[in-house]
Amino acid sequence: MAVKKKMDADTMAALEVVNMEKAVVLNAEDEQRCKEQTIKRIYEQIGKVKTMDAFEKIAAGGLIMMLKEIKEERLYKDMPELGTWQKVCDSVGLSRSKIDEELQNLEVFGQEFFAATAAIKIDRASYRKLRNSITDGTMVVDAEYVTIGEEKIPLSADHMDDLKEALEQVIDAKDKLIEEKDATIKAKDRVAQEKEKMIQKQAKEIAKYEGETTKKGFKPGEEALLKKIEALKTTFDGFYTTIDPEDNPMLEGEGATDRVKAAFIGVVSYMRTCVQAVYDTASVTCSVHDDDDSWLPEEMRD
Numbered sequence: 001m002a003v004k005k006k007m008d009a010d011t012m013a014a015l016e017v018v019n020m021e022k023a024v025v026l027n028a029e030d031e032q033r034c035k036e037q038t039i040k041r042i043y044e045q046i047g048k049v050k051t052m053d054a055f056e057k058i059a060a061g062g063l064i065m066m067l068k069e070i071k072e073e074r075l076y077k078d079m080p081e082l083g084t085w086q087k088v089c090d091s092v093g094l095s096r097s098k099i100d101e102e103l104q105n106l107e108v109f110g111q112e113f114f115a116a117t118a119a120i121k122i123d124r125a126s127y128r129k130l131r132n133s134i135t136d137g138t139m140v141v142d143a144e145y146v147t148i149g150e151e152k153i154p155l156s157a158d159h160m161d162d163l164k165e166a167l168e169q170v171i172d173a174k175d176k177l178i179e180e181k182d183a184t185i186k187a188k189d190r191v192a193q194e195k196e197k198m199i200q201k202q203a204k205e206i207a208k209y210e211g212e213t214t215k216k217g218f219k220p221g222e223e224a225l226l227k228k229i230e231a232l233k234t235t236f237d238g239f240y241t242t243i244d245p246e247d248n249p250m251l252e253g254e255g256a257t258d259r260v261k262a263a264f265i266g267v268v269s270y271m272r273t274c275v276q277a278v279y280d281t282a283s284v285t286c287s288v289h290d291d292d293d294s295w296l297p298e299e300m301r302d
Contacts (some may be wrong), residue, residue: 120164130167148166148169
C-alpha cells in the first residue's frame with residue numbers, strides 16, 4: 001500500500017511538470033500570436049498611410065504611437081522586408097529625422113497634447129519653438145491642460161480655437177525674440193567689421209611708417225626720440241621770443257626802468273648759467289665735444 005502511495009506522488013509530480021511545460025508552450029504561442037497580430041496591424045497601418053501627405057501621416061490613425069511602439073519594442077527585427085528602423089521610416093514615406101523629431105515631440109508634449117492638436121497643423125520649426133518654450137518655462141503641458149503664463153487651456157475639442165491662438169502667440173513671441181537676437185548679432189558683427197577695418201588701416205599706416213623709417217636708416221625708436229627733441233627745440237623757440245631783448249615790451253616804455261632792466265639781465269644771466277650747466281652735463285653724458293662731430297650721422301656733419 002505504501003508503494004502505491006509513493007507511485008501516486010511521483011505520478012502527480014510528473015504531471016505537474018508536464019502541465020507547467022504545456023503552460024509555457026501555450027504562453028509562448030499566445031505571445032507569438034500577439035506579436036504576429038501586432039505586426040499584421042502595423043503592416044496594414046503602413047499600407048493606409050503611404051498615400052497620405054506628410055502631416056496626415058503623422059496625425060492620422062495614431063501613426064506616431066504605432067511608430068513609437070515599433071521603435072521601443074524593436075518590432076522591426078521580426079518584420080520581413082523591413083528589419084531596420086531606417087526601412088520602417090522609408091516604408092511610411094517619411095524621413096528618419098522627421099519621425100525621430102516627432103517621437104521627441106511626443107515625449108516632450110505627451111500623447112494627450114499630440115492627440116488634441118492633431119487638427120492644428122504645427123510645422124517642425126514651430127514645434128521646436130514650443131519645445132524651447134517648455135524648456136525655459138514659458139509653457140507647461142500636462143495630461144489635461146496647457147498652461148501659458150496665468151492662462152490654463154484644457155486639452156479638449158471645445159477649446160481648440162483658444163489653444164491654437166495661445167500657441168500662435170507663443171510661437172510669435174519666439175520669432176520676435178529670434179529676430180531681436182539676430183539684430184543684436186548683426187549689430188555686433190558690424191561693430192566687429194568696423195573695428196577690423198580700423199585695425200587693418202592702422203596696421204597699414206604703421207607698416208608705411210616703419211617702411212619710411214627703415215628707408216631713412218633710423219634704428220627702432222630713434223625717430224620717435226628725435227621728434228621729441230625737435231619738439232623741445234620748438235618749445236624753446238617759443239619761449240625765446242618772450243626774452244629776446246630786441247623790440248621786447250618789457251624793456252620799452254615808461255615802466256622799463258633801470259630796476260626792471262637790471263632784473264631782466266639778472267634772469268637772463270640765471271638762464272645762461274642753467275643752460276651752460278645743462279650743456280656741460282649733457283656733453284659728458286653723451287661724450288660730445290665742440291670740436292668733434294664724429295658722433296653725428298654723416299648727413300648732419302658740417
